[in-house]
Amino acid sequence: MRYEAPDRIEKAVDLLASAAGEARVLAGGTDLIVQMKSEIVEPDLVIDVKRIAEMRGVVEEGGAFRIGAAVSGAELKEHPRLRKVWPGVIEAANLIGSTQVQGRATLGGNLCNASPAADSVPALIAAGAKVIIAGPAGRRELAVEDVVLGPRKTALAKGEIVVAFVLPKRVPLAADAYLRFIPRTEMDIAVVGCGVDLTLDPAGKIIAARMGLGAVAARPLLVGEAGAAIIGSSLDEPALARLEAAARAACRPIDDKRGTKEFRVQIAGVLARRVVHIAYERAKASAKVST
Amino acid sequence: MLDTVAKKSDYKVVGTRPIRPDGVDKVTGRARFGADLNLPGQLVGRVLRSPHPHARLVSIDVSAAAALDGVKAIVTREDFADQPPELTAAGEMMLNYRDVVRNVLAREKVLYEGHAIAAVAAISAAIARKALRLIRVDYEILPHVTDVVAAMAPDAPLLDEAMITAGVTPTPTTPSNIAKRVDFGHGDIDTGFAQADVIVEREFRTESVHQGYIEPQACVANVAEDGQAELFVTTQGQWIVRGHCAKLLGWNVNRIKVTAAEMGGGFGGKTVVYLEPLALALSAKARRPVKMVMTREEVLKATGPTSAARVRVKVGAKKDGRITAAFAECAYGAGAFAGSPAGGGAMCAFAPYELEHVATIGLDVLTNRPKVSAYRAPGAPIAAFAVESVLDEIARTIGVDPIDLRLKNAAKVGTRSTYGPTFAAIGFVELLQAAKAHPHYSAPLPAGQGRGVAAGFWFNVGGDTAVQLTLNEDASVTLTAGTPDVGGLRASLGMMVSEELGIPLDKIRTQIGDTASLAYNFVTGGSRSTFASGMASVEAARAMVKELAARAAKIWDIPVDAVKFEDGMLKPAGDNAGKYEPMSIRDIARQMAKTGGPIVGYATLNAQGAAPGLAFHIVDTQTDPETGKTTILRYTALQDVGRAIHPAFVEGQMQGGVAQGIGWALNEEYVYGADGRMQNAGFLDYRVPVASDLPMIDTVMVEVPNPRHPYGVKGVGEAPIVPPMAAIANAVARGAGVRFTQLPMSPPRVLAALSGQGAR
């Protein structure tokens, strides 16, 4: 096995595009190295992207954030602005693993590992995040919800690398939140993950809503109907009931050792209700703190 | 509290909390566990395992693998002679060598997914893996059965076509998967049930759970050209590993020197052999050291979990809480070979109680799963889950406090136990009184929470033990024991010797000896190591004192019985009192050569007088009605611990038992697919509790000393895993309003049950 650690994107793309056997990008390695140790993947070439400066920083550009794909969860948490403006994305990223795992796990790895249950992905979907992709044919952008196609399958072509995530500029009275259900309290895989982003008008009415759901289908989902269900409401009971129903209707889960279908569907509705309340309170409170 | 041994205040060292001697090595990573030894020229050993739960092994062709460059040795069933049926003790359970040889490498059939078929030693892991892929195995697939109840059905696929249930009269004429039935009890339960005002009868199911030790099975074998062998291994018993390996290899036991590594958890699971005979056989063939380490998947699929079970319980009681009759049938899955802990379950089920009419049955049932091995108080937790749940229902039905119900029926000294013997030492009443008086029991309970209690019993054992004490020339002492240290044993033994000799603890170094350095020691198991090695250490210390007195007598030229040992000093006594200057152990040590040579204290014994351990737990839970998730909010574990030599280690045992019990109650389970394969063979989906799942586990040590141990020791390692499942189920029943008769009480199951029963 060959190990390379280039310091430029172009070099990494070249290596990846021209590799003869199986080549893998290495970010934090908390998925990849585990898979290599358990002989699920046996790459001939491993390309460590942690020396590429563009992938390692967080920049605020006119209110939008550009987060390098190889920034660790622990670094994200320490960013003073990010956790105020996007508390849902940050809490999702920081649910990954444990303190030790946090020191290495990245958003890029969480997305590109293409697990239906990845925690940061539904939050990024709700946030309306886009990814910047570099490849042999140059750069392109993709919405986060379009990256994962199914378990271990992404829309990345051979030679393509996710360089960064872009979180859009915030309007006032807006906030996000993420909740997941696991049987334990940490070090577990989501049975359901639910992210939501809300924008309110000054009267407290929801004027925009996006919801992402994880672990309920072959890939993380953007649930348009769930967002639509609460737009125009202030989370009154009929709106919540519509939301719950939309979240449940979006689920296409499998029965497996991690929970029955019925259980996942049930929990999706419960989490949807719980998470919108959190986001709603945060959005209201955001009027008081200037973003 | 009772005090038949010596008053606690008489002790200077026993009962204090010194820092453990193995602590620094463990926190710095210096401690050598099973996989930490590497020898020059060492090969990597790997095992080929069956993907099928049940199949006839038609042929095994290793020729392509053997021809691969870098492969140095391969072993299959051909390399091990068959063994006739012969029972032997392994930990707290019995093994049959006929089965052991078949479990180590499959012979006629593979009997579970993960069953070992061949082992390869190669110069690298990659080559060993490749070699395994080159081994061609022809299987004739057979129907399988992994469920314990399905396995008892008359038309179930048979694991052993010749198996006739033992313990049943008349002897059955048709074979079945039920290997054995055992019966315990006294009185006449029909009479007892006829006297009852209330009868509760329930059926319970539990799934297989694994010991979950963090350190996987690992060993390094090194067989020299002359056939002398060394084995470095993670084990609870060096001598039993030596014995089993020698038996399977047809060697004299003294050809193998077994050294026990530091252990990263065993809990009963490291009392049997899996890799060890393979590593020795591979090393003997290759003439190079062979190291073998299991993956977590192998640990879960191929090493003993404990039984999945069905337990039926029926209890009758008077309105005042007096139990008139009790019945339990414990059908426990054994996995691929006979030997589940059904007998232990049947014996412990009602053991804490004094009953006039009681009958319990144990059924040992074969299934296409890995052979079970001991797991802390083997059999007892499953039975206690069922019995203590039923007692809770009885208490609620008749409106009696659950502790009072147990007090009314508690076994005492002199009670004839439900499994036969009469109790000579038992502190159940003291324990229940302490529980009732504990502030947790009377603390107000917020709405939505439930509080549950349950009791647990374990026999505890003694057994073969040898200890050696050496007095060094600088008056320091080396203590060599043979029971591997799983929870602070070295400190506890050192403390008892320090108390005996009046030597400070830091002058006593305790080590665990290999099989060549001491006489035979039975395993660390049955909560015996502090009890039995402690007894032997005290005897060895007393033997050393005798010798010290003889040396002083020689120096002073007075009779031996005119020397007494007091406060660490040898003093002339009686007529000679005051005639000579008292001598310290150091003074004698300096004159060892002149007075007769080196001084040792040695003790070998078969420790008798182990007293049962009793535990009583109080737990508060809250169940989320929308997700079915149960949170443990407060936990208090009380236990009759005899005498706590090092209280922190006793508390550690109690807390550890509770932690494992919480996992068993809430999330741990083997999940099998219809294909007979385990679906969750990793720590992601086999969910042991993580630290944040647990509240602070409060402990209360009730000290009712064991009169048959010089320091009052009772075993403490197993009783604490017995009550948690029932205590938690009882709390959930009271808090969430649903009585669970099936483990684990995982969120999907709880939610289904909650929605099934509607609003409450």
Ligand SMILES: Cc1cc2nc3c(=O)[nH]c(=O)nc-3n(C[C@H](O)[C@H](O)[C@H](O)COP(=O)(O)OP(=O)(O)OC[C@H]3O[C@@H](n4cnc5c(N)ncnc54)[C@H](O)[C@@H]3O)c2cc1C
């Ligand atoms: C103990 C433990 C607990 C965990 N708990 C959780 C949890 O709670 N929730 C959760 O969601 N996950 C969890 N995980 C999984 C893992 O930590 C996360 O998915 C993590 O975000 C992966 O990031 P990484 O940087 O370590 O990825 P890596 O392992 O480095 O990479 C993962 C995959 O993505 C590819 N990749 C990485 N970066 C890029 C890129 N920029 N462009 C293209 N491809 C790329 C790699 O080639 C690889 O296939 C856990 C893992 C462990 C070991």
